[in-house]
Amino acid sequence: MRHDGKLTQWNDDKGFGFITPTAGGPRVFVHISAFPSGGRRPTVNEPITYHLTQDSQNRPRAQKAIYLNAARHASPRSRGLMLASSIAAAFFALLAALSALGHMPMPLLAAYALLSVITFAMYGIDKAAAGKGRRRTPEATLLFAGLIGGWPGALVAQQLFRHKTRKQPFQAIFWCGVVVNCGVLGWLIYSGELASLWAGLGFG
Structure with missing residues (x-):
């Protein structure tokens, strides 16, 4: 199941950030590896759709992240x-x-x-x-x-x-x-x- 959210924090040097879910709840960690390889870098306040998983410490983590405005913001x-x-x-x-x-x-x-x-x-x-x-x-x-x-x-x-x-x-x-x-x-x-x-x- 895919979830929607907004990338409210992003550290481009370290390649990770956090998504605030549209439906509410705790922020979701997202790494650059979750985005399509070879594409552009994420930007703050960008709408994101993603699969919700958990890391080894049971914290929410995003996988298979896609820019909702991918067509408009094509590389x-x-x-x-x-x-x-x-x-x-x-x-x-x-x-x-x-x-x-x-x-x-x-x-x-x-x-x-x-x-x-x-x-x-x-x-x-x-x-x-x-x-x-x-x-x-x-x-x-x-x-x-x-x-x-x-x-x-x-x-x-x-x-x-x-x-x-x-x-x-x-x-x-x-x-x-x-x-x-x-x-x-x-x-x-x-x-x-x-x-x-x-x-x-x-x-x-």
Whole structure:
């Protein structure tokens, strides 16, 4: 059974505090380990829902604590990942619609998807290499992969792995690449040059 309460005391340095139950009664001890791992830190006066247990001395203790306003106070990481995923999904939905209407070759949609998967993997490998002190993937390679069509995968990978998101020069160049890629694709479709270019490359 879950109980509701408010976090009325919190020592962030030591990672514990106390919840005052909404229904009344003694305060309930809560440790940082009771909250979802990898999430944000609790704050005082925040509504909490929790499972009520007892410690070895029969004192009330909270387990499996959840922020009642979790959706409103989503971590920056989760918000960024949701936004990145939404942008990537919307882009591929647009490409699928253009392909269905005959404005874009279906293999080009598949190429964008493949490039996104490859670029996503490149970011993941580079992030792992950074943590282990191994040889890194050059930033120019990551940026080029995004420029030629892998930017949706790069966008999701940046947020999921928290990789390259704080390097402003990198982000500026990355988004310039996104604009260039989308701009060129849009112009080719609008001008009708995409079909002839595709055929000229031997895919027609």
